[in-house]
Amino acid sequence: MPCQLDPSEKIILALDGMDPSEAISLVSRIPKLTWVKIGLELFVSAGPDFISILRDKGKKIFLDLKFHDIPNTMEKACSKAAKSGAQLITVHACAGKKALLAANKGALEGASQVNMPSPTLLAVTVLTSWDDRSFNDELLIKESINERVELLAELASNCGIGGCICSPLEVSQLREKYPEPFELITPGIRLRGGLLNDQVRIMSPSEAINLGASRLVIGRPITSAIDPSSAFERFYREISSC
DSSP states (O other), rough: OOSSOOOHHHEEEEEEEEEHHHHHHHHHHHOOOOOOEEEEHHHHHTTHHHHHHHHHHHHEEEEEEEEOHHHHHHHHHHHHHHHTSEEEEEEEEGGGGHHHHHHHHHHHHHHHHTTTOOOEEEEEEETTTTOOOHHHHOOOOSOEEEEEEHHHHHHHHHOOEEEEEEOGGGHHHHHEEEEETTTTEEOBBBTTTTTOOOOOOBBBBBHHHTTTTTTEEEEEHTSSSSSHHHHHHHHHHHHHHH
């Protein structure tokens, strides 16, 4: 599948493990950077105002708080997240149909109230830190991860959610069933020979894009590099060659 967007639109830099000043410093050192991910750690540390700071620097925001709660709470949380200006917002698909419908409703209404474009909600399927054995042994779920991902993706799509978070190993099967503009965003991206850290189900950038990934979430391979700008450029070049 050829790249239809500029490679900078395909890379979401995860600012995990940083304090706000470190994150701002890093962002300023990567001129081609378009998308940043604010996850739980940074959000708890910096607060919602940090979204505005990064937006003022021209960055697009992937707010990765993985909302998973009762429908009323999901609706209100997604409404407030939409008002922040985040363009991508994560929710857990396993919250269920009522909660996903409520989350979508809240996001649409929140954006409308502040005259902002509606964000895209992304349903988390199965975290990339799981493998089949631990998935089965610890959660007593006897179906495979692939089967569970397909089930949760179908639930999300039926509820009007705009895309899914999945590992690169599930991208191909989901893209076959859910064409663009349904977003398939994947972490677990490593250059060949790179460190795995705590990721289990991984793939290279070009492989994931060619299988149908919309965007790639990349964190430590860039943020922990001696020269983050050069590391970003290596991912950029590989995606450019798709």
